[in-house]
Amino acid sequence: MRSTISNPNDLPEKPGVYLLKDVQDEILYVGKAKSLKKRVKSYFKEDLEDPKTRVLMRHFHHLDYLVTDTEKEALILESNLIKKHLPRYNIRLKDDKRYPYLQITSDDYPRLLITRNVRDDGSHYYGPFTDVTSVRNLLKLLKPVFQLRDCKRMDGPCLNYQIDLCPAPCSGQVTREEYHENVEKVKLFLEGRQKEVMDLLQKEMEQAAQNHDYEKAVVIRDQLFSLGEVMEKQKMEFNRNLDQDVIATSNDGEVVVVVVFRVRNGKIMGKDDFLMEGAQENSPPEILTAFIKQYYSGPRQVPAEILLPVMIEDRQLIEKWLSDKIYSDKNYGDYSDEDYGDGDEKDVIIGEYDNGNPPVVEIRVPEEGLEYRLVQMVTKNSSIILNHHKQARGALLDLKTYLKIPRIPRRIEAFDISNLAGKNAVASMVVFEDGKPSKKNYRKYKLETPGPDDYAMMQEVLRRRYEKLVDKGETPPDLVVVDGGRGQLNVATDVLNSLGIKTGVIGLAKEFEQVFIPEVAIPLILPSTSPALHILQWVRDEAHRFAVKYHKNLRNRDLQSSPLDEIPGIGPKRKMNLMRHFGDLETIKNATVDEIFEVKGINRNLAIKIHGFFRPIKD
Structure with missing residues (x-):
């Protein structure tokens, strides 16, 4: 039952949860109590010792409460309400939605996925993991060992089946029971019960050998070997099971x-x-x-x-x-x-023990x-870890002072452009929060601006990013960093001003590590030993790395399938040299024999052959 009161004497002497609110009906604090009346009355003493509670009560106006049957129910409800409403005066675990989980889906033939969204959908979730790289490595291990399907739609045997990475439940190559045996082994593994998995696999291998099913025994043997290697990599082991x-x-x-x-x-x-x-x-x-x-x-x-x-x-x-x-x-x-209740009584679900x-x-x-x-x-x-946070906080405070920006740059967004003579032009946006990369917020852009024109390309990516931010009503970052000097900074300033965004913005030129600031004629040079400079360099270099990686991926994709492959004498190395020299296939098609001959590794006869392939002599 949920009720609203202003006098603690009106509270029942029953277990429950209380919500202290201000005059705008905002929740200030959520607490649980064995006796609501006794607990809440303690907030109204004249000689409150805790300074935090004194400040809380200066904002207090009224309270709501929910009665539960037991104190344990109150504890559970308190935790749920704190996580939902994040009251100002509660101790709060920072939202960990940024952390990835491993998910075993609830499908008939479950998949093993990485997700950041935990839902009540019947799936099993394991995590959170703070290192997404380790999660991906674990996924790479478990999928081939236990052969769980990877496809979204079960629409026929795919390449994974051909290379023994999937048992192809889509075509009936494995029964549902056999498939779920592997799913259960994955669950045991993710629960930290690797020894049970090893013992189970050992028994299955021995049984398969006794039944003269040597092909199955070999598969299980390989699984055992792979898992054994992983377990050997454990850096710390104790003398007893914990x-x-x-x-x-x-x-x-x-x-x-x-x-x-x-x-x-x-x-x-x-x-x-x-x-x-x-x-x-x-x-x-x-x-x-x-x-x-x-x-x-x-x-x-x-x-x-x-x-x-x-x-x-x-x-x-x-x-x-x-x-x-x-x-x-x-x-x-x-x-x-939305308001944790509509006045109706709700039940708090408590699990029951099946055997006492x-x-x-x-x-x-x-x-x-x-x-x-x-x-x-x-x-x-x-x-x-606390010391690392403290150092980062100090560096960000120094950065605010050096750059004369209005806020400590807890969120930094940095941009870089990558292209080859204007071809395959891309841009990157990397995000740092509290001095550390927030890779889930990284973005990459395939640019439409004809090039090479770095200023126009920078203008395009900034406009695409911040127009969307304004449309969604999101808060801008504390600092925008563009790779380059005064020209790139002017582009960034113009875009932000045109959108009415007021925030810190700088250009960082790599050659002399000069920091360009709006309305300051002379670039700033931070001390080479300054942690503030080191953060800026890290941000700039990360944006450059991410842009170059995306650009290379696009180039490699173009190289993987090309008409050049049909020309005798053109292998991967010569194809790469041609693409690097000319930038794209269209330019190669229009090149003269002499221009093609200038490419490293291309002799005149091969240049004539390439020219003739794209411009055959008509009868």
Whole structure:
């Protein structure tokens, strides 16, 4: 039940969730309580000790509350509402939608995909992973080993079947049961249970050999070998089997970092780090409590043990919730209405135990031995990551001062142009957030401007980017960087001004690392040892790398299939030399024999042959 009140004495003495609001009905804070009346009344004391709570109550106007049957239901609902509404005064796990997950789809013949969108669609999700490269490498391993289909539409055997990368369920080459056996092995592998997968494959191989099905035994043997190689690459292994998450936090008063090490079957399977918002003035137990509730409310595997440097609040309640979550795949407390309810009572779904003996999750603070050293190692990692964030923050602050821009450049967008004599002209946009690349926001553009005309090309890409930004009503970046000098900067300034965008913009010339600033005649040269300069160089070089890569991909695509392949004596090297020299096929067609003869590796007889191929003598 949801109700709105302004007097805490009107609250029931029941468990539930309360939402403190301001005069505009904006949610300031979401909290849970074993007794709503007792908990909320504590906010109205005259001698509030916590400065953050005093500031919160200065903005308070009224509150809403939702009654639940148990405190555990309140905990789940609190976590869901914090993640949905991101209240200003709650400790918040920064949105991790940018992180990729591995998805096993819910199709009859499931696929294994990389996704950044987690939906309640019956799929199984594993992650998040902070390194997309490692996810792609894992995908490259698992697909050929377990042979899951790659196609969107099952419309007949494809090349993957011909090269033994897919069992072709589309044409009935494998039964649904056989295919799902491989899917289950992938699930076990992604849950960190590699040894179980190896044991299962070993038994299947031995059984196939006993049945004289040697072809199947060879396939399984290769699977075992591939998985064995992966497991050998584990850099750290312990003497006993562990199924744990080890979590630690660091806080410098401005930035709060939480680091998670995932340990499965005695091996460190991965490390994730997260930023927490609104947590700078909170204690480590408060930060870890908020993190655990939000982190495990998503589609993540819950381990048997969670190791921490300090004990959290509500330990027993959270242990019970996580134990329940291991068993149940249900979506707890799905309050999906825009205002978290329309006045009707909603049920908070709680998983049920089927035999009265639920899995038990234990949260511990080790005091000695291997586990204590492991917690110390994770704490050290959190300090290192925090220091990196601190250094980046300092460099960005220096950058704001040097460039005289209105805001700290937390989001930087940089542009570069790449073409060959105006052919295959492309542009790149790379994005840096808080001093680090945000590759999910990178964009590449195939330009329509005839070239070579770098100014016009830069104008095209900037207009295409920022017209769309204005149309969508999005916030502009804090800093726009264009590769080049005064000319490119003037183009960027004209485009931004014509669209009414007010933000920082500079040109960065590579030869002398000169920084061109609007309305400043003399270019700025930052100290060569300045971290601010290093960030600008990194941004500029990344934009250049991304543009050149796209340009080369287009050129290579043109080279892969060409009429030049039909000319005897023209191989890949000579074809590349011709394309580099002339820029495109049309120019080669119109070239004279003497012009073709100038190309490296082309003799006169071959030049005559090429010329004659495109301009045959008519009878």
